[in-house]
Amino acid sequence: MKFAIISGSFFAGLTVILGAFGAHALKYQLSDYSKVVYEKAIFYQMFHSLGLLLLGIIGNQTNQDLSLSVWFFILGIILFSGSLYILAITDIKWLGMITPFGGMLFILGWILVIVKFIK
Numbered sequence: 700m701k702f703a704i705i706s707g708s709f710f711a712g713l714t715v716i717l718g719a720f721g722a723h724a725l726k727y728q729l730s731d732y733s734k735v736v737y738e739k740a741i742f743y744q745m746f747h748s749l750g751l752l753l754l755g756i757i758g759n760q761t762n763q764d765l766s767l768s769v770w771f772f773i774l775g776i777i778l779f780s781g782s783l784y785i786l787a788i789t790d791i792k793w794l795g796m797i798t799p800f801g802g803m804l805f806i807l808g809w810i811l812v813i814v815k816f817i818k
Contacts, residue, residue: 700754700755700756700758700759700769701755702755702766702769703758703765703766704752704755704756706751706769707748707749707750707751707752707753707754708748708752710744710747710748710773710776711745711749711752714745714748717740717744721734721738725737728788729787729788730790733786733787733788733790734787737784737787737788740779740781740783740784740787741780743780743805744776744780747772747775747776747805748776750772750809751769751772751773754772755769757812763816765811765812765815767808768809768812768815771804771807774801775801775802775804776801778797778798778801778804779798779801779802779804780801782794782797782798782801
């Protein structure tokens, strides 16, 4: 679960960097639509970064193996937020087809947490 805490901290810090980059360096480059897309990527990345931290803490406290949820969150951040960042910056529309796979990984990660604690 140490890996979850390290990953969550990394992605949370990266969220702040990318948020600042979007707000300042991309301020005039992004269309209104692209700004919304970029902000959605930031939003989901931060929530799942915090989710990673939470999984690490809960896993340590309960001795539950939540590693599959951790990996689903990490891959979800990469696919969901990553595809949205690239879409917002490049306007390559087919990248939007990747985003739902990341969203599905987020959902599966949360479902696995529920299943772990129901058992």
